[in-house]
Amino acid sequence: MTPPTHYLFRCPSCKTRNRIPADHADQPGKCGKCGGVLKTSELFLRQPVMITDANFNEIVLGSPIPVLVDCWAPWCSACSMVGPIVSELATEYKGRFRVGKLNVDKNPVTSNRYDTRSIPIVLIFDNGQLKDTLVGAMPKPEIVRRMHRFL
Numbered sequence: 001m002t003p004p005t006h007y008l009f010r011c012p013s014c015k016t017r018n019r020i021p022a023d024h025a026d027q028p029g030k031c032g033k034c035g036g037v038l039k040t041s042e043l044f045l046r047q048p049v050m051i052t053d054a055n056f057n058e059i060v061l062g063s064p065i066p067v068l069v070d071c072w073a074p075w076c077s078a079c080s081m082v083g084p085i086v087s088e089l090a091t092e093y094k095g096r097f098r099v100g101k102l103n104v105d106k107n108p109v110t111s112n113r114y115d116t117r118s119i120p121i122v123l124i125f126d127n128g129q130l131k132d133t134l135v136g137a138m139p140k141p142e143i144v145r146r147m148h149r150f151l
Contacts, residue, residue, distance in 0.1 A: 005022055006021050007025045007065075008096075009065060010127060012062065012064060013031065016031055016032070018038060026044060043063075043064070045094060046091045048070065048086055049098065050100070050101055051100040051107070052107050052110075053108075059100060060125050061125070065095070065096060065098055066096075066097050066147070067097070067098040068086070068098070068147060070082060070101045070102065071111060071114075071119055071123065072103060072119055073103060075105075076119050081120075082120040085140045097151070104119060114130065114133075122143060124150060132149075
């Protein structure tokens with residue numbers, strides 16, 4: 001996979017998508033429409049972010065880039081097959097997609113809110129809205145195909 005020449009970040013104030021050159025992506029920028037500050041450095045993590053009931057709104061719903069949420073539990077054998085794929089995606093799509101993991105046993109409010117009755121389940125959010133749901137242990141190419149609609 002070739003590195004991107006630019007990244008798209010949604011302004012937290014006006015929700016406009018801004019194109020930021022890759023060589024400036026780790027620096028704060030300004031929204032081209034409203035002039036709001038775009039804090040981009042925190043979006044370049046190479047590993048999934050741990051999502052909880054307490055931080056879900058900030059990390060997922062308030063994210064300036066699309067978010068892939070892996071809903072899992074430690075006792076789920078199929079989840080252990082999806083986990084390494086999710087970690088790979090966090091590295092490969094850093095700055096273009098935020099990748100997170102939500103332990104459904106420890107975070108019942110969020111898992112109930114999105115009706116995660118069977119796991120593994122992967123939720124894709126964009127602009128604070130649930131856009132796609134992938135139920136079951138899907139292969140990496142299928143997850144990537146479904147993610148690409150939101151890049």
